[in-house]
Amino acid sequence: MLQSREIYDLLLDSSNTQIPVEEILIGLTWTMCQAQGIGLCMSPGTPTRTLSWSGTLANKPIAELAGWIRSWDSYQATVAMAAINAAINSRSSLIDKAEPLASKKSGNLAVFEYFLPLIRGKKVAVIGRYPGLSDYEQVLDLTVIERQPSPQDFPDPASEYLLPEAEWVFLTATSIVNKTFPRLVELARNANLVLMGPTVPWLPDLVDLGIDYLAGVKVTNPEVLRQTVAEGGGVRIFETSVRYCVLKLSK
Numbered sequence: 001m002l003q004s005r006e007i008y009d010l011l012l013d014s015s016n017t018q019i020p021v022e023e024i025l026i027g028l029t030w031t032m033c034q035a036q037g038i039g040l041c042m043s044p045g046t047p048t049r050t051l052s053w054s055g056t057l058a059n060k061p062i063a064e065l066a067g068w069i070r071s072w073d074s075y076q077a078t079v080a081m082a083a084i085n086a087a088i089n090s091r092s093s094l095i096d097k098a099e100p101l102a103s104k105k106s107g108n109l110a111v112f113e114y115f116l117p118l119i120r121g122k123k124v125a126v127i128g129r130y131p132g133l134s135d136y137e138q139v140l141d142l143t144v145i146e147r148q149p150s151p152q153d154f155p156d157p158a159s160e161y162l163l164p165e166a167e168w169v170f171l172t173a174t175s176i177v178n179k180t181f182p183r184l185v186e187l188a189r190n191a192n193l194v195l196m197g198p199t200v201p202w203l204p205d206l207v208d209l210g211i212d213y214l215a216g217v218k219v220t221n222p223e224v225l226r227q228t229v230a231e232g233g234g235v236r237i238f239e240t241s242v243r244y245c246v247l248k249l250s251k
Contacts, residue, residue, distance in 0.1 A: 001111070001209045002209050003182075003209075004181065004182040004185040004186055004209050004210060005182040006209070007176060007181055007206075007209055008069055008070055008184065010203065010205055010206075010209075011066070011069055011084050011088075011176070011201060011203075012063075012066055012067065012069065012084075012238040013120065013125065014084070014087070014201070014203060014205075015066045015083065015084040015088055016063050016066070017036070017061065017062050017063055017087050017089035018062070018063060019035055019036045019061065019062050019087065020035065020058075020059045020061055020157075021033060021034070021035045021057060021058055021059065021060055021061070021065060021073070021083060021086075022034045022035055022056045022058065022059075023058060024058070024065075024079055024082065024083075025226065025230050026043055026051075026075070026078070026079070027043060027075075027229040027230060027231075027232055027233065028043060028138060028232040028233075028234070029042065029043055029229075029232065029233065029234035030042060030043055030198065030229045030233070030234075030237065031043045031058065031078045031079060031081075031082045031171065031229075032035075032082060032225070033062075033065075033079070033083045033085070033086040033228045034086065034115055034226070034227065035062055035083065035084035035086040035087065035090075036062070036086060036087055036091070036151050037086050037087075037089060037090020037091070037219075038077050038085075038086060038089075038219050038222055038225065039081070039082040039083060039084065039085030039086030039087070039088075039089060039090075040082060040085060040198040040199060040217070040229075040242075041079075041081035041082040041085065041174070041177060041198075041199045042078070042080050042172075042174045042177075042197065042198070042199055043078060044074035044078055044147050046074060048075065049086070051075055055058060057079065058132075062083050062084075062086060062087045065079055065080055065083040066080050066083050066084045066087070067080065067193060068080035069081060069084060069176075070159060072179070074163055074177070074178070075161065077177045077178070077179075078177055080142075080177075081176065081177050081199060081201075084119045084201060085199070085200075085201050088180075088201045088202060088203060089201065089202050089216075092202035094202040094203075094214065094247055095202050095216075095218050095245060097219070097247055098202075098214070098216075098245035098246055098247035099245060099246050099247065100115055100218070100243055100244075100245050101113075101243070101244040101245065101246060105123070105132075106131075106132075106235070106238055106239065107130075107132075107235045107238040107239075107244075108130045108131070108196070108197070108235075108238075108244075109130070109131075109132045109133070109135070110238075110244050111170070111194070111196050111215045111244055111246065112130075112133070112136055112170070114215075114246055115137075115168070115194070115246075116139075116140075118128055118168070118192075119140060119167075119168045120139065120140060121141070122140075122141065122167040122168050123141050123143070123165060123167045123168070124141060124142050124143065124166065124167070124168045124170070125142075125143045125144075125162055125163055125166035125168070125169045125170070125182060125188075126142065126143070126144050126145070126169075126170045127145050127159075127169070127170065127171050127172055127175065127184060128144070128145075128146060128147075128172045128174075129144050129149075129150065129153055131235065135169050136179050137152075139215070143162055143166070145158055145159050145163075147163065147231045156180075159183075159184060159187055160187065161192070163184065163187035163188045164187055164188075166191045167191055167192065168191055168192045168193075168194070169184075169188040169191040169192070169193050169194070170194045170196055171185070171188065171193060171194065171195050171196070172195075172197045172199070173195050173196065173197045173198075173199035173200040173201070173216070174194060174197060174199050176199070176201075177199065185209060185211070187209050188210070189210055191214070192212050193210055193211050193212050193213070194211075194212065194213040194214075194215055195211045195213070195214055195215070195216075196214075196215035196216070197215075197216065198216065198217045198219075198237070198242060199216075200214055200215065200216030200217070201216075202214060202247075204249065206249060207249035207250065207251055208251070211249060212248065212249060213246060213247065213248050214246070214247045214249060215244060215246045216244070217238075217242040217243060217244055218241055218242065218243050218245050219241065220241055220242060220243050221241040222241070222242060224240045225237060225240070225241035225242060226243040228240060228241060
């Protein structure tokens with residue numbers, strides 16, 4: 001099995017292409033890269049007045065922007081992840097193998113609804129307080145670990161104690177961008193680990209890092225997705241332009 005910190009080498013090797021970036025959009029909630037295909041990444045939660053490199057990214061090769069994935073600058077790393085996903089997800093066969101989710105629950109909750117028969121009665125840890133997640137707290141043994149915790153959540157340091165005891169862990173793919181991925185994966189090595197969110201790269205090699213399931217998105221309407229991202233859309237993309245799909249990875 002690969003070491004979890006090798007995720008960055010894996011992503012760079014898988015996106016090493018000179019295909020030029022056509023457009024980068026940094027929206028309030030999502031950052032989108034249009035190149036060979038479309039790549040998404042959750043935008044940084046920290047506002048900024050200006051970015052020194054704005055206006056210079058179009059026509060650069062994907063491989064050049066992908067190198068920013070190692071950056072500790074949150075905007076650079078976000079752009080890199082979107083570019084990486086534009087390269088990987090446009091040619092990945094995994095998306096076609098994944099099961100599209102048909103759920104009455106919207107957005108991220110469709111993922112938890114899908115896994116409900118498997119996780120009921122298990123110790124479940126979720127990284128991040130997803131909107132509506134409280135609906136499941138009455139029916140699941142659920143622990144939520146949140147960077148900005150509410151009174152119902154545990155703070156980041158609790159991961160060291162809670163993840164090793166969990167039987168199922170749901171990990172946002174944004175953890176790749178903020179560099180918490182390697183440690184969280186190590187802590188969850190005894191659990192069934194689901195990597196989820198529009199930021200997910202559809203790579204089969206992630207199974208070698210300890211990922212058991214991918215719960216990512218398939219773009220269904222590129223034009224509407226672009227407009228929604230540009231206009232500051234958040235969960236609305238799940239209603240109009242992307243669809244969650246789930247795949248169990250196998251070695």
